[in-house]
Amino acid sequence: MKLSFKASHHKEDGTHFLQVEEPFHFWSGGSIPAVTLAYETWGELNEDRSNAILILTGLSPNAHAASNGENPEPGWWEPMIGPGKAIDTNRHHVICLNSLGSCQGSTGPGCVNPETGEPYRLSFPDLTIQDIARTAAMVLEYLQIDQLRALVGPSMGGMSCLALLRQDPGIARHFLGISTAARAEPFAIAIRSLQREMIVRDPHWQDGAYTEEDWPETGMRMARKLGMLSYRSEPELRQRFGRSQEVHFSERLFGMHFSVESYLENAARKFIRNFEPCCYLFLSQSIDFFDLSEGYADMQDAFADLKIDTAKVIGVHTDYLWPPHQQKEIADCLAKAGVESELQLLDSIQGHDSFMVDYDRFIPAVAEYLDHIV
Amino acid sequence: MKLSFKASHHKEDGTHFLQVEEPFHFWSGGSIPAVTLAYETWGELNEDRSNAILILTGLSPNAHAASNGENPEPGWWEPMIGPGKAIDTNRHHVICLNSLGSCQGSTGPGCVNPETGEPYRLSFPDLTIQDIARTAAMVLEYLQIDQLRALVGPSMGGMSCLALLRQDPGIARHFLGISTAARAEPFAIAIRSLQREMIVRDPHWQDGAYTEEDWPETGMRMARKLGMLSYRSEPELRQRFGRSQEVHFSERLFGMHFSVESYLENAARKFIRNFEPCCYLFLSQSIDFFDLSEGYADMQDAFADLKIDTAKVIGVHTDYLWPPHQQKEIADCLAKAGVESELQLLDSIQGHDSFMVDYDRFIPAVAEYLDHIV
Numbered sequence: 001m002k003l004s005f006k007a008s009h010h011k012e013d014g015t016h017f018l019q020v021e022e023p024f025h026f027w028s029g030g031s032i033p034a035v036t037l038a039y040e041t042w043g044e045l046n047e048d049r050s051n052a053i054l055i056l057t058g059l060s061p062n063a064h065a066a067s068n069g070e071n072p073e074p075g076w077w078e079p080m081i082g083p084g085k086a087i088d089t090n091r092h093h094v095i096c097l098n099s100l101g102s103c104q105g106s107t108g109p110g111c112v113n114p115e116t117g118e119p120y121r122l123s124f125p126d127l128t129i130q131d132i133a134r135t136a137a138m139v140l141e142y143l144q145i146d147q148l149r150a151l152v153g154p155s156m157g158g159m160s161c162l163a164l165l166r167q168d169p170g171i172a173r174h175f176l177g178i179s180t181a182a183r184a185e186p187f188a189i190a191i192r193s194l195q196r197e198m199i200v201r202d203p204h205w206q207d208g209a210y211t212e213e214d215w216p217e218t219g220m221r222m223a224r225k226l227g228m229l230s231y232r233s234e235p236e237l238r239q240r241f242g243r244s245q246e247v248h249f250s251e252r253l254f255g256m257h258f259s260v261e262s263y264l265e266n267a268a269r270k271f272i273r274n275f276e277p278c279c280y281l282f283l284s285q286s287i288d289f290f291d292l293s294e295g296y297a298d299m300q301d302a303f304a305d306l307k308i309d310t311a312k313v314i315g316v317h318t319d320y321l322w323p324p325h326q327q328k329e330i331a332d333c334l335a336k337a338g339v340e341s342e343l344q345l346l347d348s349i350q351g352h353d354s355f356m357v358d359y360d361r362f363i364p365a366v367a368e369y370l371d372h373i374v
Numbered sequence: 375m376k377l378s379f380k381a382s383h384h385k386e387d388g389t390h391f392l393q394v395e396e397p398f399h400f401w402s403g404g405s406i407p408a409v410t411l412a413y414e415t416w417g418e419l420n421e422d423r424s425n426a427i428l429i430l431t432g433l434s435p436n437a438h439a440a441s442n443g444e445n446p447e448p449g450w451w452e453p454m455i456g457p458g459k460a461i462d463t464n465r466h467h468v469i470c471l472n473s474l475g476s477c478q479g480s481t482g483p484g485c486v487n488p489e490t491g492e493p494y495r496l497s498f499p500d501l502t503i504q505d506i507a508r509t510a511a512m513v514l515e516y517l518q519i520d521q522l523r524a525l526v527g528p529s530m531g532g533m534s535c536l537a538l539l540r541q542d543p544g545i546a547r548h549f550l551g552i553s554t555a556a557r558a559e560p561f562a563i564a565i566r567s568l569q570r571e572m573i574v575r576d577p578h579w580q581d582g583a584y585t586e587e588d589w590p591e592t593g594m595r596m597a598r599k600l601g602m603l604s605y606r607s608e609p610e611l612r613q614r615f616g617r618s619q620e621v622h623f624s625e626r627l628f629g630m631h632f633s634v635e636s637y638l639e640n641a642a643r644k645f646i647r648n649f650e651p652c653c654y655l656f657l658s659q660s661i662d663f664f665d666l667s668e669g670y671a672d673m674q675d676a677f678a679d680l681k682i683d684t685a686k687v688i689g690v691h692t693d694y695l696w697p698p699h700q701q702k703e704i705a706d707c708l709a710k711a712g713v714e715s716e717l718q719l720l721d722s723i724q725g726h727d728s729f730m731v732d733y734d735r736f737i738p739a740v741a742e743y744l745d746h747i748v
Contacts, residue, residue: 185608185612185616186611186612186615187603187612189617190611190634191603193630194600200625201592237560238560254570258563260563260564261564
């Protein structure tokens with residue numbers, strides 16, 4: 001079978017790299033000369049290639065959702081994926097794709113432009129969720145998977161799933177959306193906008209010309225702290241930390257007196273150098289740009305004819321960044337469009353991050369759905 | 375009657391200034407050589423000096439809570455205070471005190487140290503809510519008010535009221551707390567800590583040696599935006615702005631595309647030069663330090679014997695910075711301590727700021743209580 005694009009493939013330490021050797025044109029304009037897409041797989045693809053589940057990820061995770069024979073390192077969704085687990089690799093062939101733009105295997109603004117030999121940085125075209133969806137379609141074409149058993153998308157990944165369903169109706173028989181949304185709304189836009197402001201207002205940002213030695217550490221640190229505060233919840237922090245104190249450091253007017261401050265500082269420090277500032281900015285902006293209803297009469301119209309059989313949408317009451325009314329909107333629109341659709345809102349206290357933390361609630365919620373789809 | 379401290383008084387444009395001409399010793403150590411306290415009053419003090427209501431304010435407001443004969447400029451709580459209004463100046467003698475530390479009439483770290491001729495800035499002692507409470511007691515002593523009819527405190531002001539009641543049991547017969555708390559909790563501490571970090575990490579902060587020409591604008595701008603996001607709520611921003619767009623400015627990766635971004639930018643610009651960075655930092659930290667139960671067996675113990683007759687505590691369901699369980703804690707502790715105590719939670723969608731915005735709900739809630747106290 002001939003691909004509609006020129007590509008090569010190699011595998012390294014359990015990660016597949018699909019190298020598309022022709023220009024990639026972005027949804028909102030601009031192009032780059034080539035694109036690499038990183039993905040991992042678990043479980044066997046059956047003979048009629050009908051048992052594949054594709055996971056599209058949130059902003060931060062890479063393709064390593066779970067350990068595999070060649071890479072035993074635990075993945076970011078380790079308790080969820082494997083033989084007999086909620087995403088059961090005995091039944092499903094599971095694929096997880098690293099998002100375009102993230103530079104964790106897949107091409108992004110931190111990668112070198114082969115035409116110039118320099119990193120793209122700000123010369124990278126505006127990234128949209130629609131672009132991420134199109135790279136997913138390219139991987140499926142390469143894998144000769146005409147139709148997925150299911151698309152699974154937590155957070156930003158759910159947006160990518162919806163964009164893919166909209167671009168290629170019928171590409172999946174089932175859809176599982178988790179703590180996700182059909183468009184970005186103003187409260188979350190404002191938080192992400194402020195995070196981006198923190199980074200680009202750091203003098204070390206230098207209009208994207210930062211170096212390893214001269215890195216926008218302060219901006220990245222503060223953006224991550226605000227991220228943590230928007231990913232977790234008030235009750236969780238209250239229950240975990242209360243007013244316990246452990247003076248981390250103290251300077252006049254700004255100290256780390258409280259445990260909650262040290263917790264955020266430690267989490268932020270891990271992030272500063274582990275995420276490319278440019279990639280963070282492009283991915284963050286792609287979420288804000290996303291509105292599935294763009295170009296349609298209304299949101300309901302945008303859900304017409306996605307050609308899926310069933311869907312489940314899971315949300316969390318304490319998630320104020322991707323709040324429950326946004327999961328309800330997806331479930332309602334799908335139901336009105338004739339899809340057998342279920343909404344489940346969980347009582348997890350960990351806010352938006354619950355799907356990677358509160359496995360006691362999330363494993364049954366996911367398994368109940370995926371165990372019954374064929 | 376002789377005051378327990380040396381003081382003088384003058385009045386200017388409707389504002390009273392009580393100048394305490396002796397050292398003020400701070401609750402957690404340190405002192406300043408003198409202190410000025412700014413307050414305004416409305417309505418007549420009755421003959422037996424028993425009809426006074428003292429309002430202690432949140433972090434930002436000054437003493438000008440309402441217009442008066444000498445200053446017709448609308449105050450920050452204008453719809454609430456006046457003849458026949460919820461805080462009825464026909465019945466009550468109303469006093470509003472500018473908080474110590476805020477430099478809006480009352481002394482703070484931005485004011486000049488008379489001993490050096492230079493602003494205090496970082497040489498100002500650590501400010502606590504207990505210090506603000508003590509300045510309130512000094513004003514009451516000067517006014518020869520032995521017992522208030524009521525203490526009214528929204529937000530941080532409610533903390534100051536509780537600290538005053540704890541320092542001087544019996545100082546008030548009634549207490550109205552609004553969107554307030556008996557201690558700072560970790561989610562709100564984390565937000566305020568991040569705001570302080572934004573300011574002190576601005577290169578123009580210069581360890582407090584900023585000047586009019588070289589001001590930490592970026593830090594103040596971002597701190598205010600995070601403030602706005604914590605004072606308002608997700609549903610309010612959604613209803614007001616949706617995804618409406620009005621490109622304010624656009625640069626690569628950081629633009630103001632959405633109306634919600636312009637709204638925050640405009641609000642922040644007003645704040646940058648109108649609030650002294652040092653004052654903001656000291657006041658913000660004083661909230662985090664506050665825990666009424668400090669030095670007591672537990673929170674219930676801290677509410678013992680405040681010698682008030684009745685109390686009402688009002689909160690808002692969408693307030694995630696000063697969440698409803700904190701108002702409930704105050705009402706419950708007061709009730710268990712034998713005070714006739716009422717909790718009312720309102721359905722306002724404007725979050726913490728509702729008490730200065732949603733007058734349709736707040737005016738009746740306040741009036742119902744204050745109309746019946748004597």
